[in-house]
Amino acid sequence: MENKQISLTAAEISTLWSSFLYDSMTIQVIRFMKEKVKNEDIKPAIEKAYDIALRHLFEYEKIYHMENMPVPYGFTEKDVELGAPDLFTDTFKLTYILHMSRVGMVTHTASLALAARKDMRQLYGSCLRNVEELYQLASDVALAMGLYLRRPYIPYPKQVSLIHDKSYLSGMNPMTSHRILNSIEISHLSLNIETNQTGVMLTSGFMQTAQSPEVKKYMQKGKEISKDHISKFSAILLKDDIQAPISADHAITDSTTAVFSEKLMMFHMSLMSTAGFGNYAAAAAASQRSDLTLLYEKLSLQIGLYAKDGANIMIENRWLEEPPAAPNRDQLGKNKK
Template sequence: MTTNKIDLTAAEIGVLWTSYLYDSMTLQVIRFMKEKVEDSEVESVINEALMIAKNHVQKIESLFTEESIPIPHGFSEKDVEKSAPDLFTDTFKLTYLVHTGRVGMIIQTSNLAVSARKDIRDYFQSCLERVIKLYQLSTDVALQKGLYLRRPYIPYPKQVSYILNNDYLSGINPFKKHRMLNAIEITHLSLNIETNQVGVMLSSAFMQTAQSEDVKNFMKRGKDISKKHIDILSDTLLKDDVQAPISPNHAVTDATTPVFSDKLMMFHMSLLTGAGTGNYATAAGASQRTDLIANYERMSVEVAQFAKSGADIMIKYRWLEEPPAPPNREQLGNNK
């Protein structure tokens, strides 16, 4: 008896292709961290992340080979100089892995949700389980070391309340006192501060080690935008007497020797900006005060413009791989 082979859908090809680029890039970053880490507890988290990235790259290569789909170029050991001086402190390495686990859970959940074929669903389920384990492990180590950024605390509610009028939604009018932030809004403000703090550190590291002036200038702009957004979000919390999360010493070193290829660093920043835009959209949707929504919209536009300039640089240097797409029927009809 023969069985008809089920082809991958466009969604499955797309998320596997994107995952390969992401994991092959992450693999090179973590390999460098593995070479330089000194803290044994942080090293245990790095080893877990390294195993996950290797597994994902190998699995997708195998899937694409079976389906006769070209394997993306992605990133390789040619994109990292492991003998270069360390660029990150061990505290930043740990924070980076907490952030990687957090972002990974969102990505793998989304990948699983758009997949239909059973082997692909099984694969992304296993990916999700692995990144959950990474997040739990990295968070436990960060908590033990006093390096985990806890969200702000508020007093426990004493009763259930209902919104009685539209004043609850107001916030833009400067002549009218707005209501206090609620717990959901505080959560998103804090999370976006943390994400931008990671952005400041990475863009600083990439700026001081980039070889192209275009890339250096792009990273400086990214650092300035992240710092500006941190100020906006922190000021919003402080106006309601809520303490903004403060990063511990997650600094990068003063090394200027090139570590990663400019291509890898630009791709990494494109991922950060994509995640940032998604975070702002989620925060705007979850917030009920109009001034918060307006701030997230303005910041999203700024990030989108920044991302566009990054894509322009990657196209200029031929670093941007084109995602899989269906054939252009009009060109085929014209024998082109």
């Protein structure tokens, strides 16, 4: 059966819409980085990221036109000022590509799993392969330059062991000592430190270039949240004599000239919040110590409230596009009368 005879499902419409907004935003950030990058080792990763985002956006638009659906507004070259002074160091540009390629692998995997129609499965499979290639390239460059953020090491296990005591799952009693972290818990704590370090840098850059006091205040709050979460996660690792990941020389410049539209910056923070929420949910599900599960749930609530504040700002300024929705059957019935 031809694809044109099969309508897109609600899941396929939603992933197409989300993917379009994600890539149309990302391409504007990378467009600026591509214009400013000077390091010849980092430049190929930036250029590849830009080319991938362009190809993805082209494929999304083809489907919108084929299905006779309106193309979302998304983001355009009007949302970035290429003539502004550089806001990010080249090392942060590489870190940004690494972070966004990880986010891309997660989102495209989810989109592929939700796709039914053959062309949609092929699209998201191709998108996934593209961002995986980008991640491999950016990782190789970071390792070669000594910029890859290494996560903690532990000794190799010498034998296979079974859990014999239910106390292995405990951690809430302040009167008893916690068991030592296992490798799964260490990996999630480390990953969440790393993503929050990226969040600190982004919010710092957005805060110093935002024009409205409202957006500046929002970015300042996001920076404080990220720094607080880094502190909490690092303290848990250090309590077991495990070194927390230390960021390399990732920084922003001292430029205060507006680079990105406030609509783009607010949407970017919404994306970061969504990714962080997903990371914490995965960490809570995988962690076997009850105190860690509770901590992730508590911090997830904080991120959720922060994201809601951001959504309110975007709605008030008419920056937030509405996702495709099912028709209101009750309202349609009333209109018919």
